[in-house]
Amino acid sequence: MHNTLAGGCSSPVRSGWSVGEKPFVQSRGDGAYAFDENGERYVDYVMGYGPLFFGYNHSALTAGLDELAARGVLFGSTHAEEELLARRLCAHIPSMERVRFTTTGSEATMSAIRVARAFTGRNLIVRFAGNYHGHFDAALFSAGASAQTAETGRSGIPEGVMQDVAVARYNDLESVARALRGRERELAAMIVEPVCANMGLVPARAEFLAGLRACADNAGALLIFDEIISWPRAGMGGAQDAYGIKPDVTTIGKVLGGGFPIAAFGGRADVMNVLAPEGPVFTGGTHAGNPFSIAVAHRVLDELEAHPEYFTRVRALAERLASGIRAIFARRQLAYNVVQSESIVDFMFRNGPPVRDYDEARESDRERYAAYYRAMLERHILLPPSQNEVMFLSTAHSEADVDETLSAIEESLPC
Ligand SMILES: Cc1ncc(COP(=O)(O)O)c(C=O)c1O
Incomplete structure (x- = not known):
């Protein structure tokens, strides 16, 4: 049906390839619900892959958008609200002393890596398998989320790029030591999702992150936290x-725009000072810092600052969902582990203790997930069409939505 649209989608995970399904074609969204082309309602846990912390159309974000548009949707100039937003963000995340805005998370992480390379005068980046940082060359091989990384050699990523990126095992400091052996003085930065939500939900062990901090310091390198999913879901100060643990550079995005395209990277002032025009590193963009997205991001912060109870409410919903799923597994004698971190919930079709790294995540039974995805869709629950992705709760979800979901899971399992 969508043949002129390359791959039938604008981002491959949406195509349904991972669950062997046709793409879910959405006509609109309202609160916690997605609607298909026939106007059928689904309880939505994709939530735009994370940004929709307030659901689809929370009035605090969407009211009076025409007034915003009336003053101009895009300036080719700097404007005062950018500086104000930067200050507000730095107040919440003190490791960020200076900030630059981008349009997407991919640009934020790509720029953070460039800044780290320029600041250190080194090239090597250590990344972690199963972490996803965006769709630029250095980030894509061995990445989680929907990145199809099996055929890196044919995927348009030059080998030269790969030589300067070492991929280590998440939650495993020995694998970092192995990746770095003899190359410590080449290391520019390590980049990590402190709460990884791209190989299912796998929070880092605290000792692992502390070990990375120490390792970066010993090597004279930088530590980059990719908090594009974890901020502010882990709290206003992020994970x-x-x-x-204080990283040198942080990337944020997704919830920052509440659905509008905006992301940012920020960090130590001395590091961020390498950016042009003060320094030699160029990052920019026609839409970077556009007044529309910046204004909505201010509204997101207004809402989060005024309503700390949102975090408690969404966490309670996530706990209700997680404990309900655990109870179903116990009744069915299924040994899958349910993981929950604040407003995110996930489980994998894999017996045994919780997943710690990408190798373990890949042991999960993908065909079972595909059957479960289909069974849930038939019951009007929209799950992410890939087992690497997670369930996002929002302030728009209700206890009734969670209970409807649990009934659907009860009926869909075992599959
Ligand atoms: C942790 C993380 N970093 C970076 C990105 C890339 O962000 P974007 O899709 O806005 O380019 C994503 C997207 O899912 C992500 O999950």
Whole structure:
């Protein structure tokens, strides 16, 4: 049906390839619900892959958008609200002393890596298998999320790029040591999702993040936290605040725009000072810092600052969902592990202790997930069409939505 649209989609995970399904074609969204082309309603846990912390159309974000548009949707100039937003973000995330805005998370992480390379004068980046940082060359091989990385050699990523990126095992400091052996003085930065939500939900062990901090310091390199999913779901200070570990550079996005395209990277002032025009590193963009997205991001912060109870409410919903799924598994004698971190819930079709890394995540039974995805869709629950992705709760979800979901899971399992 969507033949002129390459791959039938604008981002491959949406195509349904991972669950062997046709793409879910959405006509609109409202609160916690997605609607298909026939106007049928689904309880939605994709939530735009994370940004929709307030659901689809929370009035605090969408009211009066025409007034915003009336003053101009795009300026080719700097404007005062960019500086104000940067200050507000730095107040919440003190490791960020200076900030630059981008349009997408991919640009934020790509730029953070460039800045780290320029600041250190080194090239090597250590990344972790199963972490997803966006769709640029250095980030794509051995990445989680929907990135199809099996055929890297044919995927348009030059080998030269791969030589300067070492991929280590998540939650495994020895594998970092192995990746770095003899190359410590080449290391520019390590980049990590402190709460990984791209190989299912796998929070880092605290000792792992502390070990990365120490390792970066010993090597004279930088530590980059990719908090594009974890901020502010882990709290207004991000996962770095929850773990008590200070990265040199942080990337944020997704919830920052509440659905509008905006992301940012920020960090130590001396590091960020390499950016042009003060320094030699160029990053920019026609839509970077556009007044529309910046204004909506201010509204997101207004809402989060005024309503700390949102975090408690969404966490309670996530706990209700997670404990309900655990109860179903116990009744059915299924040994799958349910993982929940704040407003995110996930389980994999894999017996045994919780997943720690990508090798373990890949042991999960993908065909079972595909059958489960289909069974849930038939019951009007929209799950992410890939087992690497997670369930996102929002302030728009209700206890009734969660209970409807649990009934659907009860009927769909075992599959
Ligand atoms: C942790 C993380 N970093 C970076 C990105 C890339 O962000 P974007 O899709 O906005 O380019 C994503 C997207 O899912 C992500 O999950």
